[in-house]
Amino acid sequence: MKPQEPPFDLSLAFARQREACAAAPFPNWAERADRLQRLRRLLADHETEISRAIDEDFGGRPAIETELAEIWPSLEEVKGALRHGRRWMKPRRAGVGKWFLPARGHVLPQPLGVVGIIVPWNYPLYLGVGPVAAALAAGNRAMVKMSEFTPAFSALFQQLCAKAFSPEEVCIVTGAADVAAQFSALPFDHLLFTGSTAVGRKVMAAAAANLTPVTLELGGKSPAIVTPGYPLDHAVQRILAGKLLNAGQTCIAPDYVLLPRAALSAFVEAARAQARRGYPGGLADPHYCSIINDGQYRRLARDVDEAATRGTRIEALFDGAPRDDARRRLAPTLLVDPPVDCAAMRDEIFGPVLPLVPYDRVEDAIAFVNARPRPLALYWFDRDAARTENALQAMPAGGVTVNDTLLHIAQESLPFGGVGASGMGHYHGQWGFDTFSKLKPVFRQSRLNGMALFLPPYRPAMRRLLALMKRF
Template sequence: MDARAAGAGTTPGAAQALALQFERLRAAQAAEPWPEWPVREQRLRRLLQLVRDHEPAIAAAIHQDFGNRPSIETEIIEVWPSLEEIKGALRHGRGWMKPRRAGVGKWFLPARARIVPQPLGVVGIIVPWNYPLNLAVTPLAAALAAGNRAMLKLSEFTPAYGELMQRLVGEAFGADEVVVVTGGADVAVQFSALPFDHLLFTGSTPVGRKVMAAAAPNLTPVTLELGGKSPGVVTPGYPMAHAVERLLMGKLVNAGQTCIAPDYVLVHRPELEAFVQAAQQQARRMYPSGLADTDYCSIVNERQYERLLAGVAEAQERGSLGVPLFTGEQRSDARHRMAPLLLVDPPADTRVMNEEIFGPVLPVVPYDSVEQAMRYVQERPRPLALYWFDRDRARTDLAMRALPAGGMTVNDTLLHAGQEGLPFGGVGASGMGHYHGRWGFDTFSKLKPVFLQSPVNALSLFLPPYRPLARRMLHWMKRL
């Protein structure tokens, strides 16, 4: 966080400035409560142009904040998904806006009904540090497509990116359309307490609780995109090389700093050694230069780096076997770079088995039967994602029905989150609500039910004073 943003967040004037920015947006929305499609389309095109024109600068700023984030990784996990989300909204937004037909009960015919998607108003979006572009643009595109105005609070842990985006958004949008706010935790508290018409937060479960509490006095509806312990399950006999390749892809992109990264993996005990060997081989194929490989991302800051080291140390002190996946250097404290590590069979009460890891550390938990593995998942808080590797269709169908998760990918990782036609969101400890594609449009809309009465109707028969005919008809209606 830069000193200017930090100072702004600690003064009463900063809170007043936030309130003034919010009121400007609210007044503009009141003057145009239902923007027509050309207005929404034009805002989305400006957002698309912002990302396209400034992609190199955005990637460079994120690289600076992380210490090392490969530009191609930023293209894959941030730029491309952001552009796809905007283009999807441009393709379908006009259709999403249209009133939707709805049926009426047979006793109300020939009346009609409609569902009218109405903009909520001013939307707040709190953006985390791990995917600072994608997790800002994706909800913003949905909010703009739905006809809203928006305020974004960017993380203090990505200051170079935050300063850049604040300038770029200020150039692309009016202060009565979209506003970007920077600053520390104190600013985030003030931001969460604004009377938004909807607030979307992406981040950790503990902070999500605080955001929800801050929003509660205003009865602000919230969407919480949290994380948790997302498991991978490799069933007996599944091709180990493929399972490991897909699990390590999901785990090591962004050095594991991904809310839907596989957090731990359950492996059939007789195949444990094969999993470990395959993981070492795969990690060295992906990053042949080990910790020096420029395609391997750094940990974002010293705080997160020290947290990861402490979790590993505790697990190893408690008897878990640590298996390095790179040869050579395993850590660089000065550059907060950490080589990937397996922790084999860590005790259930260690930090790595109870807190979201958010780094390149993968606990491996052996199981003796698939039923035992399923119970293991069922007995723990509901995860944001579940990764099930299996060639048995019936068993996979059972896992889909029986195992709780915000989303699920079968025989791969992460990819359910990239589908425009699927809602993305958690459940229980991993969040509430969802977005992406039309699901995002609906989240940022009030799907207003409208009943259109017909000139010809029987309502007058049921008005006081109640006559015998009304009682006879009611008795008849109840029997049908």
């Protein structure tokens, strides 16, 4: 009989990483690049296994979507860190006050130590690898808690990382909510969580006990706003592309659409044509994704049913039955002018359900967004440059794509993160490197300096000099 393995000890794993940091607090670029290269090879060499595992967890996720939305952007993050990491880690010149010359100043990016990363189920590869790449480029060790809702991929990723890294470099943790609670209570040097606002509150509370700084990438109601005169077919195409990727199970998917009242019927017809053009097989189309589990599927169906009972016009965009319970597939569904207090308008949808909210003036649309918690993403469709600039200034949001959807997240040079209820902090590219570094200020005093003039006992000459300094 095979002996039972002892339970995984989170505290021991953390202690080992902390000891490794103490032994090598500032890895050189060769060491960091070696870790990043191993991460890159892990991705490049195991694409097929990764896609199959994620497909198994979802009960049907197109391999091309995994390649497009997970493998490719993960490789881009790692390759970007390899291209630029040596420059990012160099001391950065900084000036000193004129009264302190000829002293010098600089900023030294110092590795924080042990970084904790909590990964959600919707993009389990990309939302794990992206932060890990930033943490490794910054010279840290990483502990990664995978979602219990992606057991096949979590087990595979744990196995692959165990072969590519020592547990003192990268440690992958699996388990249910109790393990996640223990994980978030560890005294990390920084903790990054991606997930729901409700769980984010718990993570932040646990981190507060250790004064652990947190980056929270949450969700919320991300609006798409179509302005009068914008080509409706183009807006529909790009909004549905952002909404139906991963069957809407995307934190920055358009959550609802604000559009001119007169355009409602035309939007519905254009959306029906676009959905059937993009997925000619309907619910059986091989490029359409299933909902991750029964609980999420039932929640989405319940939200649609609630809106219907309250008089909302429901428009399923595929031919035939709007649901396939056995495969957990829900047809793209429009909720036309739903009550603002129904579940689909209160809570993040996270599925292929799209409310359409009419407005009479653009100012009303902006006020509608600003009356609600600040969104993680904002999508503005407009050909008027001046009106666009006004909208960008008027509506706080975590990130914005103008005349398209989702694409701001794919830009290495742009920070990704939320604001207010949609999160705090950011990462991607150098922004991630800086998040996982202490930008340590260093002041280098010159041999010739006037500090002796300001030492006690304080003399009249010092007072006269101080008066002169205050004037200039």
